[in-house]
Amino acid sequence: MTFRRFLTRAAAAAAALCSVLAFAACGADRHAGVDGLRHVTFMLSWAPDTNHIGVYVARNKGYYRDAGLDVDIVAVAQSGAEQAVNNGVADFALSNLTNVGVYATKGAQLKQVMQVQQKTSAIWCALASNKAIERPRDFDGRTFATFGSSESDAVVRRMIETDGGKGDFDKVTVGTSTFATLASGRADFGGFYATWEGVQAKMNGPELRCFTEPDYGVPGNADSIGIITSDRLVDDDPELVRAFVQATQRGYRYAYEHGDEAASILVHDAPEANLDEAFVAESMRTIVDGQYWGDRKQIDDGDFVLGSIDYDGTQRYFDFLAESDAYADANGRVVHEAPRSHDLATDEFLAGGARTRHTTHSEIHTQ
Template structure:
């Protein structure tokens, strides 16, 4: 679950390798979609291999929510350049991304907007192998080796966590070549980044066991993982009705999945067959998402008093400011940018449908 994965590259590179190996596994899922000529075909690009972050799109497709909006949606495997660039250039109409990635891309004039923020709390975890007894808390990352995908942003997060825990914030790095799990198990690195809703499930069910810490508990402000649905300013200007219909359908898909996690897990497994997802694994991921209220307070979502897709610009801004202070932003000329993106300028909420209307529509 990536942050080239959505926000930053802390996911297992194995997930990206899987995505390349299955090719257009997401596109294959759309082959069963109603191809009636009266439906308008648009594309939704995955941000990495199919997983529970994408599950609302597969549910919306399977349950006919896209078709109800007059849309035939092709679910596409991510491009090597990334979902943000694909949407910016028009290669895809919509994609999974997050507020942070949108802000970073817009520094380079990508012209993107977040339409719906699905994930409401941070899921990134920073872990060492449980067998590595020299690491008992983040301060013990000092002097150790970080398995990184190369993002300066991740360096800033680790430094802040170490210093908040009483350490100096000094560590070595090695670039992950296959997967973070493999890099740690080989002894080439001591700690790395994962996601509790995916790699955390892998560690729980299949090993290796991990000791993990959450970045908000160690001084990292805001919400770095505001995962959601993006489109381009050009798409909004050109075809607002399609944007509205897609947003409404995707809200229905994620809301239904939140209310029916086991059934949604089966839809994902059946729809993304080439990914060879294990149903036990996917159900456990959905269990963590629902029990942890990752997409919002679940009781309130069911009651229609909380709308899936609600943005959190305050949380995004705090994280934008933190990253700016670390000097991790660069423009299209690779020059450091010290002014953070403005969170409210990365978000377009005009197409969100109130939670009560969504709940009524999927009953």
């Protein structure tokens, strides 16, 4: 499950927008009541992990039932969670605002309604045993294990150039995992997440040497992970959106405060993922200690609402991608105008009121 962010976004380039079959699903009444509850479908964005944990907690704790909802958590569709939501096959999904922007340039009508992750967790790493790579500029002339997205190319190039290199590297497509690709010698470096693969490496190896995007010139928030839905559902049934978002918000808040218990819930409620509870608990500790979902004190004091959209941080990242020619329309033509975060996201459905977050330059380099 290495570097799912770029795997998901690369899939966006190939996906067709709304097939005939999916279009038929768009018009179906998929929210008929069962036992007085409204049925809602939430789609995973990859295999269950701690990014999804608040949804599992909300279901386990009865928060969805309290909100009048019967939530079905389903595996990601082959075409991707974003495509499924755009077509009406799923009501909600885990994604991020960058993915929403990628799909919007191709004509999709998606909206992020809750942003869980408030800072970048991406790390760019080589095996610690590879003594030829001590810093990002050493990626020059090396081979990058990639899922093929232009976004990842832009990020790696900016990091190398910021560190004084040329930004030239070779690429190889990841096979079973980035770990395996590096271990095989087919590639020299690749992308991981500090809150998942980084934890795996610390607990079980292999030891990595890693670098973070904000420290090497990549602006804004690249990992704005949260909940998405369709513009259609926002317009047609805002109360359903509000009920789901606020129950989900409760789930993530509980997980942030009770990480070990939340880990146990995820492991037992997603048996198909075959997760190790000690590993999931350590992932949650990394998220909590790193305050990836927001400053705990500010949340407790009511100065920050968990789930708020980081409009400024995501827009800076969008602008960087547009400058790097990383956007393309449905016909493959490069799009130079960046998507607008305020058009693609809203935190109006959150409990506690929206708190617009303005990330400062100094904050970016201390995350």
